[in-house]
Amino acid sequence: MTRVAVLGAGSWGTTFAKVLADGGADVTLWARRQELAEQITRSRRNSDYLPGITLPANLSADSDVAAVLDGVEQVFVSVPSQTLRENLAAIRHLIPDDSRVVSLMKGVEKGTRFRMSEVIEQELHIDPARVAVVSGPNLAMEIAKEQPTASVVSSTDPDTAAAVAVVATNPYLRSFVNNDVIGTEFGGVLKNLIAVAIGIVDGVGYGENTKASIITRGLVEMTDFAVAYGARPETLSGLAGLGDLIATCESSLSRNNTAGRLLGQGYSFSAVVRQMNQTAEGLASVAPVLELAAAKGVDMPIVSQVAEVLAGTLAPRDIAPHLTTDTDEPQGE
Numbered sequence: 648m649t650r651v652a653v654l655g656a657g658s659w660g661t662t663f664a665k666v667l668a669d670g671g672a673d674v675t676l677w678a679r680r681q682e683l684a685e686q687i688t689r690s691r692r693n694s695d696y697l698p699g700i701t702l703p704a705n706l707s708a709d710s711d712v713a714a715v716l717d718g719v720e721q722v723f724v725s726v727p728s729q730t731l732r733e734n735l736a737a738i739r740h741l742i743p744d745d746s747r748v749v750s751l752m753k754g755v756e757k758g759t760r761f762r763m764s765e766v767i768e769q770e771l772h773i774d775p776a777r778v779a780v781v782s783g784p785n786l787a788m789e790i791a792k793e794q795p796t797a798s799v800v801s802s803t804d805p806d807t808a809a810a811v812a813v814v815a816t817n818p819y820l821r822s823f824v825n826n827d828v829i830g831t832e833f834g835g836v837l838k839n840l841i842a843v844a845i846g847i848v849d850g851v852g853y854g855e856n857t858k859a860s861i862i863t864r865g866l867v868e869m870t871d872f873a874v875a876y877g878a879r880p881e882t883l884s885g886l887a888g889l890g891d892l893i894a895t896c897e898s899s900l901s902r903n904n905t906a907g908r909l910l911g912q913g914y915s916f917s918a919v920v921r922q923m924n925q926t927a928e929g930l931a932s933v934a935p936v937l938e939l940a941a942a943k944g945v946d947m948p949i950v951s952q953v954a955e956v957l958a959g960t961l962a963p964r965d966i967a968p969h970l971t972t973d974t975d976e977p978q979g980e
């Protein structure tokens with residue numbers, strides 16, 4: 648039985664710990680708060696994040712991160728992206744030699760503009776061959792309810808991708824593998840930004856034509872951006888790109904979509920942040936993504952306008968007419 652740790656007992660960390668336990672792994676989940684760790688272990692519940700879900704008996708939780716990491720073969724990390732570096736710095740000495748480290752996160756670090764796998768490699772000083780990322784259309788609550796779902800495990804090392812995918816597969820979740828870490832990671836980051844745009848126009852009251860236009864043109868932006876950074880275009884047409892874009896743009900379970908809807912309804916950025924009690928990664932990733940896009944000369948009209956709505960310089964109702972950069976000349980699709 649593979650012994651694994653999951654760091655972060657929010658909605659995705661807890662759900663993924665259940666996925667791994669239901670796949671037969673020996674799983675311990677690290678929760679920052681001791682009372683939450685006790686609730687998970689004793690009553691098999693994480694009622695703040697996954698109300699109504701009973702967790703498996705072979706999943707325990709602990710607030711002692713040293714105990715959680717002791718002797719594990721794989722470490723899955725699911726904390727807010729902007730806190731990853733500080734979390735890893737505190738536990739670097741506890742990561743077992745030769746263990747594999749897997750990012751479940753979908754963000755880019757502000758300031759440095761690094762992807763989560765890059766932050767892991769830097770902070771833990773480990774070979775990229777030991778690092779993997781998981782991405783795909785994976786709304787936590789649906790998976791916690793055991794609805795059939797597919798995901799992607801990506802690593803530059805095929806043995807790492809395969810070893811993680813075996814552990815992260817169970818009767819309701821199937822993990823595919825690829826070696827395009829850049830495309831897989833950026834797919835998860837970028838779809839969050841398009842989902843914020845979808846939420847905004849939904850909040851304004853626009854209908855399906857507007858949303859389909861944004862999803863379709865948003866996929867073009869995602870692909871142009873990711874390919875400029877070395878991704879394979881087909882990755883963006885796969886589960887970690889189009890797949891996740893559809894799930895996140897269609898679902899009111901999505902926190903990014905929800906944050907956008909509140910903006911579209913007229914709430915200010917600070918009011919939206921106050922109302923969100925879970926992580927909406929797109930709000931923090933928009934600035935570093937636009938900086939990365941500018942560095943490669945990639946045009947991202949939809950993401951740019953999300954940034955303007957967040958800054959309060961563009962009215963939400965004006966986002967949809969701007970599906971291309973402003974020019975009177977017709978542009979190729």
Ligand SMILES: NC(=O)C1=CN([C@@H]2O[C@H](COP(=O)(O)OP(=O)(O)OC[C@H]3O[C@@H](n4cnc5c(N)ncnc54)[C@H](O)[C@@H]3O)[C@@H](O)[C@H]2O)C=CC1
Pocket residue numbers: 655656657658659660679696725726727728730734751752753754785786787788924925926928
């Ligand atoms: N919820 C979902 O459906 C999915 C989420 N993800 C990704 O997983 C990552 C984590 O998201 P969620 O679990 O949904 O977030 P969440 O807000 O539900 O939970 C975050 C967890 O991180 C912990 N944490 C550790 N250090 C922290 C710190 N310094 N500040 C704040 N919280 C800290 C919190 O205590 C909490 O348990 C994000 O990058 C998200 O994009 C990916 C796929 C699905």
Ligand SMILES: O=C(CO)COP(=O)(O)O
Pocket residue numbers: 753783784785786787839842891894895900901902903904926927928
């Ligand atoms: O990444 C997700 C689904 O794949 C979850 O999306 P949100 O973070 O917007 O809830």
